[in-house]
Amino acid sequence: xxxxxxxxxxxxxxxxxxxxxxxxxxxxxxxxxxxxxxxxxxxxxxxxxxxxxxxxxxxxxxxxxxxxxxxxxxxxxxxxxxxxxxxxxxxxxxxxxxxxxxxxxxxxxxxxxxxxxxxxxxxxxxxxxxxxxxxxxxxxxxxxxxxxxxxxxxxxxxxxxxxxxxxxxxxxxxxxxxxxxxxxxxxxxxxxxxxxxxxxxxxxxxxxxxxxxxxxxxxxxxxxxxxxxxxxxxxxxxxxxxxxxxxxxxxxxxxxxxxxxxxxxxxxxxxxxxxxxxxxxxxxxxxxxxxxxxxxxxxxxxxxxxxxxxxxxxxxxxxxxxxxxxxxxxxxxxxxxxxxxxxxxxxxxxxxxxxxxxxxxxxxxxxxxxxxxxxxxxxxxxxxxxxxxxxxxxxxxxxxxxxxxxxxxxxxxxxxxxxx
Amino acid sequence: xxxxxxxxxxxxxxxxxxxxxxxxxxxxxxxxxxxxxxxxxxxxxxxxxxxxxxxxxxxxxxxxxxxxxxxxxxxxxxxxxxxxxxxxxxxxxxxxxxxxxxxxxxxxxxxxxxxxxxxxxxxxxxxxxxxxxxxxxxxxxxxxxxxxxxxxxxxxxxxxxxxx
Numbered sequence: 001x002x003x004x005x006x007x008x009x010x011x012x013x014x015x016x017x018x019x020x021x022x023x024x025x026x027x028x029x030x031x032x033x034x035x036x037x038x039x040x041x042x043x044x045x046x047x048x049x050x051x052x053x054x055x056x057x058x059x060x061x062x063x064x065x066x067x068x069x070x071x072x073x074x075x076x077x078x079x080x081x082x083x084x085x086x087x088x089x090x091x092x093x094x095x096x097x098x099x100x101x102x103x104x105x106x107x108x109x110x111x112x113x114x115x116x117x118x119x120x121x122x123x124x125x126x127x128x129x130x131x132x133x134x135x136x137x138x139x140x141x142x143x144x145x146x147x148x149x150x151x152x153x154x155x156x157x158x159x160x161x162x163x164x165x166x167x168x169x170x171x172x173x174x175x176x177x178x179x180x181x182x183x184x185x186x187x188x189x190x191x192x193x194x195x196x197x198x199x200x201x202x203x204x205x206x207x208x209x210x211x212x213x214x215x216x217x218x219x220x221x222x223x224x225x226x227x228x229x230x231x232x233x234x235x236x237x238x239x240x241x242x243x244x245x246x247x248x249x250x251x252x253x254x255x256x257x258x259x260x261x262x263x264x265x266x267x268x269x270x271x272x273x274x275x276x277x278x279x280x281x282x283x284x285x286x287x288x289x290x291x292x293x294x295x296x297x298x299x300x301x302x303x304x305x306x307x308x309x310x311x312x313x314x315x316x317x318x319x320x321x322x323x324x325x326x327x328x329x330x331x332x333x334x335x336x337x338x339x340x341x342x343x344x345x346x347x348x349x350x351x352x353x354x355x356x357x358x359x360x361x362x363x364x365x366x367x368x369x370x371x372x373x374x375x376x377x378x379x380x381x382x383x384x385x386x387x388x389x390x391x392x393x394x395x396x397x398x399x400x401x402x403x404x405x406x407x408x409x410x411x412x413x414x415x416x417x418x419x420x
Numbered sequence: 421x422x423x424x425x426x427x428x429x430x431x432x433x434x435x436x437x438x439x440x441x442x443x444x445x446x447x448x449x450x451x452x453x454x455x456x457x458x459x460x461x462x463x464x465x466x467x468x469x470x471x472x473x474x475x476x477x478x479x480x481x482x483x484x485x486x487x488x489x490x491x492x493x494x495x496x497x498x499x500x501x502x503x504x505x506x507x508x509x510x511x512x513x514x515x516x517x518x519x520x521x522x523x524x525x526x527x528x529x530x531x532x533x534x535x536x537x538x539x540x541x542x543x544x545x546x547x548x549x550x551x552x553x554x555x556x557x558x559x560x561x562x563x564x565x566x567x568x569x570x571x572x573x574x575x576x577x578x579x580x581x582x583x584x
Binding site for chain 2: 067136139153154155159163216
């Protein structure tokens with residue numbers, strides 16, 4: 001494929017991920033993230049405002065959360081983006097990653113020189129009257145994403161969908177074990193302690209995870225991310241704009257790809273893996289000139305889609321970090337060994353932000369937060385959870401939808417990384 | 421504007437009624453409801469057996485024929501749900517899994533019931549058989565699967581019956 005223009009992330013704006021914002025509507029949250037992204041883009045003296053942005057791509061997953069169909073047009077109004085193109089992307093948990101892909105395409109194609117890539121979600125306005133809490137109704141709003149004829153009536157939901165793949169993987173390879181999954185939870189909740197925007201910072205042990213209540217066998221409460229409310233925004237710019245605005249540390253998007261595997265898990269030849277992850281990763285790495293078989297040594301960090309701890313383990317394999325069947329041992333055997341495994345000080349830190357388990361999952365915002373977090377890491381601006389940057393490259397990863405059918409992978413590079 | 425923020429929430433509900441047409445898949449639901457049959461489809465070109473049924477083969481863009489499938493099968497993967505959506509929370513714990521019916525190439529998501537619902541009872545490889553509600557509406561909830569050794573007990577309950 002011939003990319004017409006190079007594309008850089010020049011601004012990152014992420015609101016705190018919180019259980020509930022009573023003082024913000026979804027469009028007000030979007031405004032906050034956009035304003036933060038503009039301030040970030042302007043910190044070296046540029047003076048762009050929302051009026052300078054040519055277009056927007058909106059990542060908003062679930063109309064039932066927002067209690068509004070086509071919520072993007074109401075955001076568009078509130079952001080003062082009238083009379084410009086704005087397009088919504090909705091691909092379940094992968095909405096963020098897919099939104100970055102489409103915003104990249106806006107700039108790479110020449111349709112837009114400055115594009116706002118905005119994700120948001122506000123789920124906890126859903127409310128279950130019978131239990132007097134939000135979560136069962138949030139889960140119900142999500143469950144309508146399953147096939148309404150064959151799957152929803154069976155009580156299928158996000159956790160049972162992901163757990164099917166993890167259980168099938170376990171049957172094939174004997175892992176991830178419950179303890180190996182617990183290490184992911186411990187790592188990501190722990191990383192979140194260093195991230196002031198995270199919803200679930202926790203210093204916990206493997207035993208704490210093992211002793212937490214069962215949700216969906218073998219997932220326990222601490223294996224699962226919490227649904228969150230937040231917005232995240234990126235400002236993407238063409239090379240011409242990067243130079244014109246004097247952006248000092250542009251983060252170049254060098255690879256994007258996405259794939260949808262069969263949404264009916266029962267139709268898949270191998271239920272224990274997501275081929276969408278494999279195709280998206282291979283495509284994005286190839287576009288960035290990287291090698292799937294050697295990727296672990298070519299990037300500094302990965303922000304993964306750890307909606308459930310077991311899925312992070314399988315993603316290590318699908319994204320090419322380790323061979324199939326070695327994901328569980330990779331995290332378990334590297335615990336408390338500096339320079340090894342996916343830990344914050346490991347050979348390839350995975351989810352240094354805390355990921356979804358640590359930060360929370362504000363669905364449409366999540367993949368944009370992950371991409372923004374990876375960009376901040378490559379700039380050296382991540383804060384307390386900054387990891388060592390040597391190669392100048394990072395990836396972000398999004399999956400979601402029925403049977404986690406959608407996947408997107410983004411590869412980013414700082415200026416030094418481009419020369420390597 | 422006051423310094424002290426005071427929140428305001430309203431109660432609301434979104435509800436839509438349907439009389440939903442099952443289109444080309446209608447035969448599957450009619451045969452399930454009237455005759456307790458489980459119909460899949462078989463591609464007239466590549467021979468792939470689809471369950472859930474598709475009247476067209478998505479692999480080779482060729483029409484598929486209806487075929488009756490056996491009501492026995494094997495669990496490919498399963499789980500037991502202990503916390504769930506507002507619509508199902510009263511049903512916990514419940515088992516769900518992907519079942520490959522004998523002769524089918526794809527696996528069907530269904531409820532797996534057991535008198536002793538523990539993970540080892542409904543693991544991969546376990547043989548299961550379909551049990552039908554006596555009162556059927558032509559919906560997926562008209563039937564479920566049980567471990568083969570429990571089949572006789574289940575079909576002897578007043579509200580259920582065995583297939584053909």
